[in-house]
Amino acid sequence: MPDHALPRYPDLEGAAVFITGGGSGIGAALTEGFLAQGARVAFVQRSDASAFCDAMEKKHGNRPLFIPCDITDIPALRAAVAEAEKAHGPARILVNNAANDQRHATLEVDEAFWDWSMAINLKAYFFTAQAVIPGMKAQGGGAIVNFSSISYMMGQSGYPVYATANAGITGLTRALAREFGPDNIRVNALAPGWILTEKQRQMWVTPEALAAHIDRQCLKRELEPADVVGPTLFLASEASAAMTAQLVVADGGVVMTA
Known part of the structure; x- marks a missing residue:
């Protein structure tokens, strides 16, 4: 994780x-950010993350719990939440981060691709939240951070189904915030800009596209995964205790919110 100065949030220490x-x-940057706060982190993904867990344990003395899972398999997702609860207790914080922004053209999308993209980018968000909310209610509250994207706010072409799902995430966030606010469960969305992960660099970044995007930013630099860690920790912590149903943008100043 790059050397971003992050505050310490005492309420995150020991949090599930x-x-x-x-x-x-x-x-991975989010997992490390929470581990550095002393939180007990469980995470799911399809690819093996054992080496990453080893590195985190060596660096922070705090090993995350990796549960292999395809998040489009809802029974497996529910089982993973149950496994994490058994190890760490009910989650006090949920970060819905997993997504797939595969490029596609509207006229080439078939029903199978639509269903696959929605399953990853929206459906799993709903059912992960559904799985953790009872535990949050039982412990008197919690915080959910749903990762969205500025893609639908920009009117960007190249991934219409992904953009549709991200617009849906904002709607889901506000609906859950309203429904579970009486249970002291806060739900916010975080919309990053173009965060240059290794996958983005390998698959989508060209010098021309990157230069054009940075030209649209107020901040004239590349954005890295660490740039969204601080906002996530803030939304997860009691420092943002009065914030819910909000969409927070971390994009270097491309889109403007009213």
Whole structure:
């Protein structure tokens, strides 16, 4: 994780955290950020993250619990939440991070691709939240951070199904915040800009596209996974105790919120 100065949130120490896609890319930075706070982190993803867990334990003396899981398999996802609860107790914090922004054109999308993309980018968010909320209610509250994207706010072409799902995440966030606010469960969305993970660099980044995007930013630099760790920790902690149903943007200043 790059050397971003992050505050210490005492309420995160010992907190049970569940993260989807927490072993690579942005998710790995999030897992490390919570581990550095002293939280007990469990995360799911399909690819093996054992080496990452070893590295985190060596670096922080705090090993995350990796549970292999395809988040589109809802029974497996529910079982993973149950396994994490058995190890750490009910989650006080959920970070719905896993997503897939595979590029596609509207006229080439078939029903199978639509269903696959929605399953990863929206459906899993709903059912992960559904799985953790009873435990949050039982312990008197919790915080959910749903990762969205500025893609639908920009009117960006190249991934219409992904953009649709991200717009849905904002709607889901506000609906859950309203429904479970009386249970002291806060639900917020975080919309990053173009965060240059290794996957992004390998698959989508070209010098021309990156230069054009940075030209649209107020901050004239590349954005890294660490740039969304601080906002996530803030939304998860009691420092943001009065914030819920909000969409927070961390994109270097591309889109403006009213």
